[in-house]
C-alpha cells in the first residue's frame with residue numbers, strides 16, 4: 001500500500017474535516033493504545049465530533065478511569081484511525097474489517113507495516129501517547145485533567161513507569177506538562193504499578209517456578225501452558241503485566257516469556273537489556289516491536305519452541321562473551 005506520511009498539522013486538518021470518527025485499538029489492549037485513543041476521543045468530542053473507540057477485546061477495568069466505552073455500531077464511521085497498532089495482525093477478529101479501511105494510523109513502532117492510507121509515525125516516541133499529546137497541542141485542544149490522565153497512563157505504562165530505555169527528555173517534558181494540566185499521577189502510579197491482583201500473583205508464582213537460565217545466566221526463559229493459565233484463573237491483563245519478570249533478574253540480557261494460546265501455538269514476549277535488541281529476536285519469527293520489548297508467535301511443542309527461541313537468542317546476545325550451546329545452567 002502507498003501510505004502517505006503526514007505531519008501533525010496535516011493529520012489534524014484531516015481529523016477536523018471528518019465528523020464521524022472511529023478510533024481503533026490493538027487486541028489485548030494496553031495502557032498506551034487505550035490511553036492514546038481515549039485522549040483523542042475526548043478531545044475530538046470537545047470539538048463537536050461524533051467519536052467511537054473500538055477494540056476486539058474488552059477494555060480492562062483497570063482503565064475505567066479513562067472513561068471510555070466500546071463502540072457498538074451507533075454510527076457509520078466516515079474516518080477510521082488506528083492508534084498504536086503496528087500491523088493488521090494485531091487487531092483481532094472484532095476490528096480487522098474496519099482496520100483494513102484505516103484512513104490514518106498514529107503509531108510509534110519502528111516496525112509499523114503501513115497498512116493505512118496515511119500515517120503519522122514517530123519511532124523515537126516512547127509511547128503513542130507522546131505523539132497524541134503533540135497532536136492535541138497542534139489541534140489547539142484543551143488538555144483537561146481527564147485527557148492528561150489518559151495520556152499519562154499511556155506514557156507511564158509503555159515506559160514501565162519511566163524506567164525503560166525508550167524514555168527520552170521529551171518523555172519527561174510531556175509528563176511534566178501533563179502534571180501541570182492536572183493529571184492525578186500519584187493515584188495513577190499506585191493504581192497502575194503498585195496494586196496487583198491475586199491471579200496476577202498466581203501467574204508470577206508459576207512463571208518463577210518454570211524459569212530456566214541459559215548462556216551463563218544471560219538468558220532467562222519461562223512459560224505458561226494453557227493448563228498453567230487456567231489453574232491461575234488469569235485474565236489477559238494479568239498475563240501482560242508479567243512479561244518483564246525474566247528480564248528483571250540480575251545478569252539477564254534477554255528474557256523470554258512463552259504463553260500457550262488456545263490454538264496450541266506460543267505467544268512470545270522478548271525483553272532485552274540495554275545494548276541488546278529484542279526486536280531482532282522477534283522478527284526472526286515474523287513478529288516485531290521495539291529494541292527493549294518485542295513479541296512474536298512460535299508454533300510447535302514446548303521443547304521445540306524453546307530450542308528454536310534459544311538458538312535465535314544466542315545470535316543476539318552480545319558477542320564479547322560468546323554463548324556456549326543451549327544447555328541450562
Ligand SMILES: [Mn+2]
Pocket residue numbers: 032033084108126127128158
Ligand atoms: Mn505503545
